[in-house]
Amino acid sequence: MDFGNKKAINFSLFALIFLLLICSSPSVRSDSYYADLAIDVDSSGFVTIDGVTNYPDLLVQDSQEYTSKKQSYWLLNITKNEIFSEYAYVITLPKSSSINYLKSTGSIRIEEELGNLLVKGYGEK
Numbered sequence: 001m002d003f004g005n006k007k008a009i010n011f012s013l014f015a016l017i018f019l020l021l022i023c024s025s026p027s028v029r030s031d032s033y034y035a036d037l038a039i040d041v042d043s044s045g046f047v048t049i050d051g052v053t054n055y056p057d058l059l060v061q062d063s064q065e066y067t068s069k070k071q072s073y074w075l076l077n078i079t080k081n082e083i084f085s086e087y088a089y090v091i092t093l094p095k096s097s098s099i100n101y102l103k104s105t106g107s108i109r110i111e112e113e114l115g116n117l118l119v120k121g122y123g124e125k
Contacts, residue, residue, distance in 0.1 A: 033080075035087040041067070043094040045074055051089075055080065073100065086124040093117040 035058065037051035045067040049060050058080075060066075068075045076091070087106070093099075095115040102108070106123020 033082055033084045033087075035084055035089065037087075037089040039078070039089055039091040041074075041076060041091065041093050045069060047076070049078075055082070055084070083125055084123075086122075088122040089120070091119040091121075093119070 033055045035053035037049055040048045045064050046062045047066050048062055066076055066078050097117050104121055106121050108121040111118045
């Protein structure tokens with residue numbers, strides 16, 4: 001084992017558990033929400049959500065509101081109980097990330113780009 005490469009070894013243990021329920025069970029509200037989001041997660045657990053949405057206070061800059069960490073595992077949880085009539089998102093995870101669990105409504109796919117995992121999803125009511 002090469003201890004000179006300790007940072008790479010520790011960083012490869014970084015994993016992200018991902019949960020997104022943006023178009024979940026029916027709500028009492030009759031609002032019709034939409035979202036087209038770019039969600040960036042850095043290796044320190046800070047999240048930036050940028051894009052176009054009419055959902056209040058969903059867009060954030062460098063926030064830890066949606067992340068938590070247990071041992072070496074990160075949890076990203078963006079749960080909204082309201083119905084979104086349509087939504088699309090791209091989540092960019094830090095380099096060398098892995099996904100241990102994924103729960104989302106709608107269609108999703110996972111891609112790799114320049115060492116980052118991308119989770120892409122979309123759906124409509």
